[in-house]
Amino acid sequence: MSTDTAQRSIRCLVAKVGLDGHDRGAHVIARAFRDAGFEVIYSGLHRAPEEIVQAAVQEDVDVLGISILSGAHNTLVPKVIEGLKSYDALEDTLIIVGGIVPEDDREKLRSLGVAEIFGPGTPMEETIEFVRENAPERP
Amino acid sequence: MSRVDQDELISALLAGKHRALARAITKIENRSPGYRELVSELHRHTxxxxxxxxxxxxxxxxxxxxxxxxxxxxxxxxxxxxxxxxxxxxxxxxxxxxxxxxxxxxxxxxxxxxxxxxxxxxxxxxxxxxxxxxxxxxxxxxxxxxxxxxxxxxxxxxxxxxxxxxxxxxxxxxxxxxxxxxxxxxxxxxxxxxxxxxxxxxxxxxxxxxxxxxxxxxxxxxxxxxxxxxxxxxxxxxxxxxxxxxxxxxxxxxxxxxxxxxxxxxxxxxxxxxxxxxxxGGLDRNARIRAAEEIRQHLRSDAATLLEAEIDRRGGIDALAERVAARETDPYTIADELLEPLRETIKPRSDRQE
CATH class of the missing domain: 3.40.50.300 (P-loop containing nucleotide triphosphate hydrolases)
Structure with a gap:
């Protein structure tokens, strides 16, 4: 195989942020993304928003998937988004949130820059399809 | 990525912008158009x-x-x-x-x-x-x-x-x-x-x-x-x-x-x-060995790319494999045929040098 053939692969950061210790969903999605041919970087549990920002910037991911089941999304997601902004990394990162987010909070997250929110019971194919269609084109 | 964007990326990287470094590595990893010029440009700063x-x-x-x-x-x-x-x-x-x-x-x-x-x-x-x-x-x-x-x-x-x-x-x-x-x-x-x-x-x-x-x-x-x-x-x-x-x-x-x-x-x-x-003096020696190895690696992969194109021009690898399987020809002969143009262009030059 030539080293000159452009080889693009969708890079995703699957992030667990805050004190929420439920990572089954994040593991399942990480595996599903891998099997879909994505490159998945898993953050591990209990990450601070700054760590997620650091990882997203350094790894230059196309997609940032934040998994939150603790209800702290209104506090944590804005911090991540602010951090990405400070590195000029917000506009070309697709941000999706997975977990339990009440209907009332969804609009707010969307207005901050979250592209989509996937609640419990979302078919895996739906999430993968969404990422495939919306992952930003990189120069 | 345009020439201007590329220059911007390089100066941002050299100025210590983390985002630019991350993006440069992405280009390198993806083999995106222009990555060779990017690495060539960076080399002198290493x-x-x-x-x-x-x-x-x-x-x-x-x-x-x-x-x-x-x-x-x-x-x-x-x-x-x-x-x-x-x-x-x-x-x-x-x-x-x-x-x-x-x-x-x-x-x-x-x-x-x-x-x-x-x-x-x-x-x-x-x-x-x-x-x-x-x-x-x-x-x-x-x-x-x-x-x-x-x-x-x-x-x-x-x-x-x-x-x-x-x-x-x-x-x-x-x-x-x-x-x-x-x-x-x-x-x-x-x-x-x-x-x-x-x-x-x-x-x-x-x-x-x-x-x-x-x-x-x-x-x-x-x-x-x-x-x-x-x-x-x-x-x-x-x-x-x-x-x-x-x-x-x-x-x-x-x-x-x-x-x-x-x-x-x-x-x-x-x-x-x-x-x-x-x-x-091992540091310098290793650097030279590495440089030599990199040159060889680039030559191998670039030559392979050129030859892949030649294979396509001759009907694709599947067609060639088919002919070998049918015992019409053999892998050595095909390799020789494919390499012929390359050999032709390199040979006269080496003759000139002698």
Whole structure:
């Protein structure tokens, strides 16, 4: 195989942020993304928003998937988004949130820059399809 | 990416913008258009970083050790770049890159730039991509660069060869690993680390490694001593350039990476090796060997690309394979035919020179 053939692969950061210790969903999605041919970087549990920002910037991911089941999304997601902004990394990162987010909070997250929110019971194919269609084109 | 964008990317990288460094590595990894010019441009700004490659079997503790090493360097005020290579699925190309989870000591510290890379099933290409990514980190101004890879095969050996110093991690009780090391990694290792040294069997593994190193340097060694006790000879002090000449005897360092034990010894071993390279001219020699290898690698892959196009012009590889299968021709003849134009263009020039 030539080293000159452009080889693009969708890079995703699957992030667990805050004190929420439920990572089954994040593991399942990480595996599903891998099997879909994505490159998945898993953050591990209990990450601070700054760590997620650091990882997203350094790894230059196309997609940032934040998994939150603790209800702290209104506090944590804005911090991540602010951090990405400070590195000029917000506009070309697709941000999706997975977990339990009440209907009332969804609009707010969307207005901050979250592209989509996937609640419990979302078919895996739906999430993968969404990422495939919306992952930003990189120069 | 346009010429202007590319120039902007390069100046932003050289100005220390993390986003630009990350994007440059992405271009390198993806082989995006313009990546060659990018690396060519960066090359002249490289040469200041000290590069350490770390390899070893899965679960040996490479990521944890890298994390702790990075922390020590940061405590000394040095900046650190890390490239962590993980395997990818040969079927889907997908990968879960998990080395980052262990980077717990450097939370929120942007001066540790950690980048995960997947193998992406490239043949020989991964070592090129890694070497190019190291150049980006070097040009960015990182003082220390750590390359972490799963030590299982030839491509890993190629990757760690881009380092000035190669560390091979072994875990206690891994007799099979030591067997595996004999096959090739032994030759490239500058420092052995027996990690998880608090586990039973650590002393045995250290002894095995040392015996192996001595056997390599002095094949009759085992016959003279008969046994190895628990006393670990201090290779670091014993290495006397006057006696040993240019030869470097890899020390065996014991660590417990999770607790940070033995880290000071490892740092001493790394700086001793660095000193050894500097005093013996090994640093320059290695740089030339690497440059030569890179040139050859580029030639091989570029030539392969040209020939792929030639194959397509002649109806594609499947059609050619079909003819071979039908016994109409054979692989050597086809290779000769495909190479003919290349041979024709190169030959007259070499004739002229003679």
């Amino acid at each position: 040469g200041t970083a000290s590069v350490v490659g770390i390899t070893g079997s899965p679960g040996a503790g490479k990521s944890t050790l890298v994390d702790k090493l990075a922390k020590r360097y940061r405590d000394r005020g040095e900046t650190v770049g890390v490239i962590a290579v993980d395997p990818s699925s040969p079927y889907t190309g997908g990968a879960v890159l998990g080395d980052r989870i262990r980077m717990a000591s450097n939370v929120g510290d942007m001066d540790v730039f950690f980048r995960s890379m997947s193998a992406r099933g490239q043949l020989g290409g991964l070592s090129t991509a890694t070497a190019d990514a190291v150049k980006a980190l070097d040009a960015f101004g990182k003082d220390r660069i750590l390359i972490e890879t799963v030590g299982a095969g030839q491509s890993e050996v190629d990757i760690v060869k881009t380092a000035d110093t190669v560390v091979v991690l072994v875990q206690p009780g891994s007799g099979d690993d030591v067997q595996m090391l004999k096959a090739g990694i032994l030759e490239i290792s500058d420092v052995f680390v027996v990690n998880k040294a608090d586990m039973s069997g650590a002393a045995k593994t250290v002894a095995d490694l040392e015996e192996m190193i001595h056997m390599r340097n002095d094949p009759t060694h085992g016959l003279q001593t008969g046994h190895h006790g628990f006393e670990i000879p201090d290779h670091l002090n014993r290495a006397d350039p006057a006696d040993e000449g240019d030869r470097w005897e890899p020390p065996v360092v014991e660590t417990v990476a999770t607790a940070g034990d033995g880290l000071a010894d490892l740092l001493t071993a790394l700086s001793s090796h660095r000193e050894h390279l500097e005093t013996t």
